[in-house]
Amino acid sequence: MKIAVCIKRVPDMETRFRIAASGTAVDEAGLKYDLSDFDGYAVETALQLNEKQGPGETVVISLGPDVVQEQLRKALSMGAERAVQLKADRVPTDGLSIARALAAELKDGGYDLIFFGRQAVDSANATVGPMVAEMLGLPCATAVSSLDISSGRGTARRDLEGAAEIVDFALPAVVTIDEGMPRARYPSLKGIMAAKKKPLEVRAAQLGDESLTLEKMELPPERAAGRIVGEGPGAVAELVRLLHTEAKVL
């Protein structure tokens, strides 16, 4: 099968972020970057499908400046055959712009499946996958935690709060991948060497006008210091009262 996986470069989310001087971005100094977690699952899912189902092609696509080539190379070293960078000075805030550029790239690609992570772990919009599906007129299964593909159809499980859905759809289709799918393999050292020789095409991203812009970014307010209401069993009544009347959690 021919599978496209759209991936995003994201900062390590365990970082203590600072806001850059512009006020509309995080300060990139000292940040480490990697493939977004869910995108890693998506690459792994594509590789395993093609490994199981015989000859196929996994193509990874990322939109952004040249630094995204690092994540594309990582996916190539995991085993993807080919990579495409849709070059842009920055990754727009507007998911619609990104979806437009990706749809233009994917439209005539002849893909059986187009994978995304459920959401990028940094911006957490979860919009680009469904928008691309809409633009291409394809079925879209989101937040999929298991997937079976046979005879030109897909069956996917979606784990929801307190329930699960099983959905069925015809290929080609767009699928956004959630936890539950296999974790990304470690790029093997041979894979890393082989990735050097694999094709990585660079094309200008056709973003169009942005319909949504980022105005301001701010850190969550500092948490106020805790309050000690008393000590020992005698303080329990007061604590319960405050949890009830002030914190309103009881």
Next chain:
Amino acid sequence: MQDFFDIDSVLSEEERAVRDSVRQFVDERILPIIGDCYVEGRFPREIIPGLAELGVFGANLPEEYGCAGLNNVAYGLIMQELERGDSGIRSFASVQGALVMYPIFAFGSEEQKKHYLPKMAAGEIIGCFGLTEPDFGSNPSGMITMANEQPDGSWILNGAKMWITNGSQAKIAIVWAKTNGEKSDKSIRGFVVPTDTPGFTAKDQKGKLSLRASDTSELVFQDVRLPKDAILPKSGGIKSPLMCLTQARYGISWGVIGAAMACYEEALAYSTSRVMFGKAIGGFQLQQQRLAVMLTEIVKAQLVSLHLGRLKDAGTFTPQQVSFAKRNNCDIATDIAREARRLLGANGILAEYSAMRHMANLESVYTYEGTHDIHTLILGQTVTGLSAFT
């Protein structure tokens, strides 16, 4: 840890990718279990398939033998990351790659290379290296293990080796022995000895307070009969095993930096979270002195090993330069581990933290593969032209 000297900028994209992949493996698969392994005195065999899949065994040997064909800087970075986990894990990989696969590659026949190297890269055959003997450590030329050629071309091996990493779990041992009754170190040859050969026994060395997550054994050979083709045909003289040690010491010079990095990172994190006298202890001058020295020595060691790796890739490095790096880097890593343990106060003695485990491990690393003192004498001889060994 923070890349204070922007050393990443002089690494290639592949070198960084190799390091990051091994780093992730160590973070996810080794760090969560290694404290317990150490306390239990157990080498975590369960990680061997993962390490093989990653391709760390003999990673700087050519692809035609199933290896990754990496340059020596990438290889060094692998050692750094493994030892950030534990010196025992790095020792396992060093022995497999530099002390067993390398001599087969350098001194073996084409048949031996084709037979062993791909299976060793895949982790299907584990090897060990027998040079040191109970009475011959720093002076391997004095070894008494002897292999005598028989009229039919086969060999009979007798002797004993000690301090053998991987000894009890190895399927093959590279054994260095004098040959045909000759006492001269010129008669030393290498043999590939399957460990299930009758007369071969391996016994765990008990009571270790260091490298507890590593298999260390004593080997005994009693009339071990080896076929004609067990000999490594291109080995000859003490120089051959010393060439292997040069490979392994190069990796050690990188490895110990990893242990030092782990200790520094742990100490730094602790210093900013542990509050005493009303403020984080990192705000006290004594702890800052510790951290500043650790950072400085780690960066210096990284630059030494990196430059040495570039020289090795260019084919111009010397064994004396490797002695320099092994000696310096083990020395500073040992100091850093001890200072980190001290910074951690009482918590520093717990297996939950890594500093004391690294501190104890590094005492072995300081001592094996040429003790600190022997490397000092090598450097002394190099600069004065005068030997102080005897």
